[in-house]
Structures are given as C-alpha cells and as structure tokens.
Amino acid sequence: MQRRRSTSLVQTTAGALVMALALAVAPVPAQEAGAGKTYTMKITLPTINDPAHFFAKTYAEAVEKDSGGRIKTEIYTASQLGTIPRQIEGTQFGAIQCAIIPPEFFVGVDERFEVMAAPGLIDSVEHGHRLAADPTVLKTMLALGANKGLHGVAMFLNAPSSVISRTPLRHLADFKGRKIRVLASQFQIKAMERLGATPVAMTLGDVIPALQQGAVDGAIGGIVVWTPMHFQDAAKYVTETGQPAVYVMAEINKAWYDALPADLKAVIDKDAAAAQAAVAPVGADIVAKARQGWLDAGGELISLPAPEQAQMMAEISAAAAEVAKAKPAVYDAYLAVTEAAKRMQ
Numbered sequence: 001m002q003r004r005r006s007t008s009l010v011q012t013t014a015g016a017l018v019m020a021l022a023l024a025v026a027p028v029p030a031q032e033a034g035a036g037k038t039y040t041m042k043i044t045l046p047t048i049n050d051p052a053h054f055f056a057k058t059y060a061e062a063v064e065k066d067s068g069g070r071i072k073t074e075i076y077t078a079s080q081l082g083t084i085p086r087q088i089e090g091t092q093f094g095a096i097q098c099a100i101i102p103p104e105f106f107v108g109v110d111e112r113f114e115v116m117a118a119p120g121l122i123d124s125v126e127h128g129h130r131l132a133a134d135p136t137v138l139k140t141m142l143a144l145g146a147n148k149g150l151h152g153v154a155m156f157l158n159a160p161s162s163v164i165s166r167t168p169l170r171h172l173a174d175f176k177g178r179k180i181r182v183l184a185s186q187f188q189i190k191a192m193e194r195l196g197a198t199p200v201a202m203t204l205g206d207v208i209p210a211l212q213q214g215a216v217d218g219a220i221g222g223i224v225v226w227t228p229m230h231f232q233d234a235a236k237y238v239t240e241t242g243q244p245a246v247y248v249m250a251e252i253n254k255a256w257y258d259a260l261p262a263d264l265k266a267v268i269d270k271d272a273a274a275a276q277a278a279v280a281p282v283g284a285d286i287v288a289k290a291r292q293g294w295l296d297a298g299g300e301l302i303s304l305p306a307p308e309q310a311q312m313m314a315e316i317s318a319a320a321a322e323v324a325k326a327k328p329a330v331y332d333a334y335l336a337v338t339e340a341a342k343r344m345q
Contacts, residue, residue: 039260041073044087045100045248046204048077049228050290051158051283052100052248055275059098059154059250062271067264078229084203092149094253103141103155103249104185105203110144112333116155117185118324119244120317121341125287128157128245129280130344137340140333141249151257153272154250156279159222159287160242164231166217168300169239172308181207181219186323188220188244191316208234222246223301227290232297239302241309243316250276 043060045052060073081087081096084105090096092109106113122128131137132155142152163169163180176196182188184201192199200216204225210216211234218235225231226238250272257268291301304312324334 037070039071039256039264041071041097042076042081042095043073043098043100044076044079044081044090044096046079046084046087047158047225047229050222050224051156051279051286053077054282054286055154055156055248055250055279056100058278059271059275062274063267066267066271071264071267079205083205088251091251091253094149094255097253097256098250100248100250102158102183102246103144104183104188106145106150106249106251107184109148109150111327112144112330113141113249114185114187115324115330115333115337116141116247117183117244118187118320118334118337119191120313120320121338122157122245123345125157125160125284127341127344128160128247129283131337131341132156132247132276133280134340134344137337140336145251146254149254151252151254152249153252153269154276155247156276157283158246158248159224159283159290160240161220161244161246162223162226163218163220163239163241164211164226164235165219165237165239166211166214166235168237168302169218170302170304172304172312178217179215181210181216181221183220187320190319190323191244192220194315194319195312207231211235220244222287223290223294224286226299227293227297232294232299236299237302238294238299239304241304241312243313 041063043056045056047053056075060075063071064073079087081090084101087096087099087101088106088109091099102117103113104117122131138155141155145152165178169175169178172195178197179200180192180197181202182192182199189199189201202210202216204221207219207221208231211219223238252268257265260268294301303309324331
C-alpha cells in the first residue's frame with residue numbers, strides 16, 4: 001500500500017514538472033513579450049521652427065506619453081542627421097525610425113510621391129489642409145513605399161511656396177533666364193521651364209551657399225523655411241507665388257514598426273494622425289509670424305500683379321497635367337489627388 005502511494009506521488013510530481021516546463025517554454029503573446037522593452041525613435045527633418053517641427057514635437061511628446069515611456073523619442077532638426085537623401089535612406093534601412101520630409105523627395109522610392117508637388121493643386125492654405133485630411137488622398141499617399149521599407153503615418157501642409165531671390169522677381173518676365181532651385185520633382189521642373197526659368201534640383205542644405213555663390217538666382221520653398229533658417233543672409237526678396245504647396249509626410253522605418261508590439265504600433269499610428277490634425281490650427285499662425293519675421297529682418301515680400309498670377313497658374317497647371325500624362329502610374333495618383341482637391345474646394 002505504501003509503495004502504491006509513493007508511485008502515485010512520483011507520478012504526480014513528474015506530471016507537475018512536465019506542466020511547469022511546458023508553461024516555461026510556451027509562447028508569450030507579443031504584447032506581453034515587449035511590455036518591458038524600450039525602443040528608441042529617432043525623428044529627423046530638414047527644417048526647424050516650422051509646421052513640420054511643430055508636428056515632430058507634438059508627435060514625439062504624445063508617443064512617449066501614450067507608450068508609457070516604452071518609446072524614447074529624439075528629434076533632429078535642420079538636417080543634423082545628413083542631407084535629405086541620407087535621411088530618407090537612413091529611414092528606409094533602419095538607422096532612423098521616422099523622417100518628416102516633403103513627399104517629392106521620395107521619388108527615388110516611388111515616383112508617385114511627387115503628385116503632392118503638382119502646381120495648381122490648391123488655392124489657399126485652408127484648401128490645402130482639407131486636401132491633406134481627405135481619406136482618399138491619405139490612403140493613396142500613405143501606402144506608397146510600403147515595399148521599400150517605409151510605413152506612412154501622416155501628411156500635412158507645411159506652407160504655400162514662394163521664391164526667394166537675390167534680385168526681385170516682380171513680374172513673370174523676371175523669371176526668364178533665371179536659374180531657380182526646385183525640389184526633386186518633374187512637376188516643379190516643368191513648371192519653371194514653362195515660365196522661362198532654368199530649374200536646378202537641389203537639397204535644402206545646399207541652397208544658401210548656392211545663392212551666395214550665384215550658382216542659382218532663386219529657390220522655391222516656403223517662408224516658414226526662409227525666416228527661421230536665416231536665408232536673409234543670402235537673399236532678401238521673396239515672391240509669394242503660393243505655388244506649389246509644400247506638403248510634408250511622416251514616414252516610419254517599416255521593419256522597426258513591424259517589430260513593435262501591437263499596442264505600440266497603435267500608438268505610432270494614432271498619435272501621428274492626432275499630430276497631423278493639430279498642425280492645421282497653428283499652421284496659419286506660424287506662416288504669419290514667419291512673414292512678419294522676414295519683414296522685420298529687412299526682407300521684402302512681393303506679389304505678382306493679379307493678371308500675371310492668373311497667367312502663371314494657367315501655365316503651371318498645364319505643365320502639371322503634361323507631366324502626369326507622361327507617366328501612367330503617376331497619372332492615376334495625380335487624378336485621385338486632383339479630383340479630391342476639387343471636392344475639397
């Protein structure tokens with residue numbers, strides 16, 4: 001009798017041990033597995049003190065808070081992590097976790113990124129914000145680059161474009177023969193050619209020395225860039241064409257994102273959407289302060305005469321349609337965005 005009890009005890013103990021071992025090696029749900037781990041999120045952008053910087057700060061603060069400190073954010077403004085192409089490459093391949101950059105610079109990843117740089121797309125800042133919030137446009141744009149290491153989370157209007165120049169551009173005729181820096185987009189290149197200018201594709205970090213050395217006569221960009229980055233040291237004239245709109249996209253390294261626990265993925269996406277929505281109410285104020293700051297620093301703001309502004313819009317809109325039609329893949333995205341722009345007017 002005693003022997004049977006001992007055998008039963010041994011069997012029970014062995015069974016408990018097997019059960020304990022099974023529990024020890026059982027898979028742990030991904031959310032639990034990553035619960036105690038922290039992640040670093042480097043956020044890079046080429047500008048400073050503009051709507052893109054506001055987005056970066058808003059986004060970083062929300063991510064740290066909503067992740068309970070499990071995601072640690074670091075913001076690098078004014079191209080501290082390299083030129084724009086290097087920032088994009090770093091985000092594709094994982095050295096950087098988030099890049100906040102105008103979409104047309106991503107044309108090497110997917111040429112459809114440049115459709116947001118199409119001139120004539122919007123006619124006001126408010127129109128531009130509405131377009132960026134359109135679900136169809138967001139679905140189209142944020143999906144780009146998914147097969148090239150990127151996960152899009154937000155897009156917003158940074159500012160209307162203007163042309164900074166060493167000598168004043170007061171009329172359309174003043175553009176003829178001038179070398180104008182453009183973003184890396186056929187839409188901008190063709191538009192400048194239509195106006196009789198010579199387009200020169202150039203990253204932002206090269207613009208000031210190019211202006212100072214006379215390599216270019218002017219550059220397309222935004223007043224929210226010219227003022228805080230002290231471009232008045234290189235040129236004092238800004239012609240406010242308003243075209244094209246300068247949009248910015250927030251792109252996440254896809255491999256880093258995919259490796260996050262499900263709850264942190266939700267934080268990354270949700271907080272990006274919230275930060276995007278937060279830009280619109282403050283964007284106009286940032287632009288207004290930048291315009292005043294330019295004047296206070298001794299710069300001049302110029303507007304084309306109304307008939308010439310209308311002529312310019314007709315020319316550059318025709319150029320945009322021409323560029324889009326030459327590229328079937330781009331044309332489909334262009335139609336989706338331009339149709340949304342009409343709905344948003």
